[in-house]
Amino acid sequence: MNSGITYPRGFKATGISCGIKKDNKKDLALIYSESEAVAAGLFTTNKIKSASILVDLKHLQRRNSQAIFIISGNANTCTGKKGIENSQIILNLLAPLLSVEKEKILLASTGKIGIPLPVTKIKEAIPKLVASLSNDGKSAAEAILTTDRKTKEISFSTGIFGQGKREVRIGGMAKGSGMIEPNLSTMLAFFTTDAVIEPEALREALREAVKNSFNQITVDNEESTNDSVIILANGEAKNRKIKRETKEFKKFSFALKKASLHLAKMIVADGEGAQKVIEVKIEQAWCQKDANRLARAVAGSNLVKAAIAGSSGNWGRIMAALGRVRARLNPDTLDLFINGILVFSRGEKQVYQEKELQKSLGQKEVRIEVNLHCGNFSSSFFGCDLTEEYVRINKE
Known part of the structure; x- marks a missing residue:
């Protein structure tokens, strides 16, 4: 059975190297839903934000997304207008290969600040990235790491059932090791779910989950420019639509909180140099x-x-x-x-x-x-x- 970010039905993922990192380490990741998904995201409270986050804030106004493209090793922060332009170049190339509108692709990035994206390297790698999408999410979990020592993945069931007794699933992956401080800091976390859920209910569930997990950890009191927590819900479980203030919402929210707390604890345990x-x-x-x-x-x-x-x-x-x-x-x-x-x-x-x-x-x-x-x-x-x-x- 699939695990991690591809545990819910209808999701694929991959991670490859394009040369941003040394020693051929994976540095590009892609999460893709085979059908359009409801999306929600929460981001750093730092006043300095990466170009990736600025793009996401605009794209999330549409509420629907189908893919998340992640760059590891370059923050694309403090890169001025060029940072936004480079993001658009990537989206313009990626969108037709995935057969989705570019506004339905979200971005995330992590790494050194102030260095322009190596757009040529990324452009050359994107066709290979798309071609390597699979039901195995482990390569994506590896690709998003920076100073992390371990991958961080989670697979969770909710106790909510759809057609054919298909249980609603939640999958997740995260990175984070240093610059971790409450209010989302230098950490990326991505969740997928096959739940049918109202956009407002998904956002509320994510807010509650983050408040009780990622906002309750610290490694070094340093707050980052790139923190992102994003969730996609593609509805493939065919359950009755989850709405706020219902029994199903409580179950879903509880499961997402548990998954978030599990990943948050993994981040703390993997703190730079941490032993305890x-x-x-x-x-x-x-x-x-x-x-x-x-x-x-x-x-x-x-x-x-x-x-x-x-x-x-x-x-x-x-x-x-x-x-x-x-x-x-x-x-x-x-x-x-x-x-x-x-x-x-x-x-x-x-x-x-x-x-x-x-x-x-x-x-x-x-x-x-x-x-x-x-x-x-x-x-x-x-x-x-x-x-x-x-x-x-x-x-x-």
Whole structure:
């Protein structure tokens, strides 16, 4: 059975090399739906946006798309009018080969900023790219990577059934390793589904999924210019149309959230130089904003991340990160747990086995829990440790 981005019916994908990356590494990817699809997308909040995103914002006004073309190794950002012109050159060549209108093709790009696209290389490779489309999405998942160490794919079923007991499926792939910070940053994520779904329902489901996954992770507090999360729904499952505020919508939205969170965690685990995943959970905060801010502050603290890398039980760094946040917080009512061990409560250090704590911090996953005892709101955030390898990768 197909998996990843081609798991839903009616989707093909591919990835090849055109020479943007060294050593013949794949750098072009294409996702294609055999029928027209409802489309939705969310993009970086950075004021500097890639030409790819500017094109997508215009194309998504039509609500329908049929393909996504992805360039890896060149961001096509800060390239002026030429960046838009080069995007149009690519679309003009790709559209007739796919037999679709160019406005029904979405773009994504990732890589170095400020370098014009090598249009000649890309143009020469596009016919081969289209010819290599297949039911196997693994080459596409490989092609979108930059500093990533692993591909990131997901296949999900929804519990919604169409004609002939065909279950609605969701497939996905993502890239992201560095420059990951909440509000979509240097990460690309693509989803496909064979659901029949209203455009408004698809957009709402994507917004909710991103809010509870990709916007809840951080690797290095750096916000990118190219972040994109795009979903195509081609209706091949022939289910009853999913509308907002229905039982089917809740099922679909839940499945998309789970798929998104799975990919988000894979991005964190593959953070540049990362060896450990850190989950920060804030409980009983005064309000949702407080819970989110506090969780983000701890997960993004370089001092906390470095301590986790060294399996250090220096929980004072966690307290310092909490204390600098503009949020309602009283150390005299606060409980702090690290991997289930109570280290601080009601204003003072607790009695615990420091060797036991240090040993637990050697695990691949570290859980930090903070109970504020001042409200009813909670938040979870995911991050990773900070190692010397991160500096080595990014020092050039």
